[in-house]
Amino acid sequence: MALKNQRKDLLRIGVFYDGNYFLHVSNYYNYFHSRKKRLNIAGLHEFIRHMVAQQEGLEPNYCQITEAHFFRGRISAQEASQRGNQLYNDRVFDDILMSEGVITHYLPIRPRGGRREDKGIDVWLALEAFEQTLYKRFNVLVLITSDGDYVPLIRKINSLGTKVMVLAWDFDYTDDQGREVTTRTSQELLREVTYPLSMHELINDGLSKKDRVVENLFALQDYSQPRIQPSKDVITDEEVKRARVLSINNGYGFIQYPPNNLFFHYQDVAEGDFEELIEGDMVEFQIGINEKGQEVAKNVRKVPEYDVNSW
Secondary structure, eight states: OTTTTOOOOOEEEEEEEEHHHHHHHHHHHHHTSTTOOOBOHHHHHHHHHHHHHHHHTOOGGGEEEEEEEEEEEEOOHHHHHTSTTHHHHHHHHHHHHHHTTEEEEEEEOEEETTEEEOTTHHHHHHHHHHHHHHHHOOSEEEEEOOOGGGHHHHHHHHHTTOEEEEEEOOEEEEOTTSOEEEEOOOHHHHHHOSEEEEHHHHHHHHHHTTOHHHHTTBOSSOTTSOOOOOOOOEEEEEEEEEEEEEEEOSSEEEEOOSSSOEEEEGGGBOSSOGGGOOTTOEEEEEEEEOTTSOEEEEEEEEOOHHHHHHO
């Protein structure tokens, strides 16, 4: 009877996303894992509550996410608008985060030394995580990252008496260009945290057992991108055209061709691999009409560099 009447305080959880890492993991499940679906923010939060409850010996309803923050570098609206549906995709994902109460933090991606960097976003995440933990007094801080640079943050959080959980993914796959891609979480990071979760193992095991909480980790549909499928297009102009690739997205792209940019699906690439195409590449193609009566590019082929220079 004493146990039944024992007072239970709400356990407060703060979740902090390394946005680039999260989207990398989500892309892996969508394109290369057998699940072929993206991670679902609502499902992930439910999973976190259940994992914290399991570790703390509580019921999930006593473990609540009271704050969640998402950090990522982002290209300008003008540049995104030139990349097909990129601006729309960004807004859709923002809507998803907003609907789940996730506070977004973006820094502009700027060119540095010939590369594009979102410099400072990791520092911002660390400062915000420490400050919010200090003032909001989270019982458990959850980090979705693999970066060992956050070890000093974890040590500071530990000094406040707050426990730290890290969602760690370790996986390998071969991309569409035949390259081996390896994702590993810093071992030093894992040694510092209270609850390191081997997410790849937990997910694969949960899927094999049809665990409801694990299955809910995945979106019912891919909300982050328009549902574009290859259609039964008809080639209306057999003449081979040449123009440059305007933008490339996941599975589709646009060719700069007046009066309107021409859409093409990855299955419309006749030679080579879609993943080999980058913005600015010269391509040859034919013009077709899709089922909506719109002009699209068909039989897309990258023009070799020597051929471009002689053109």
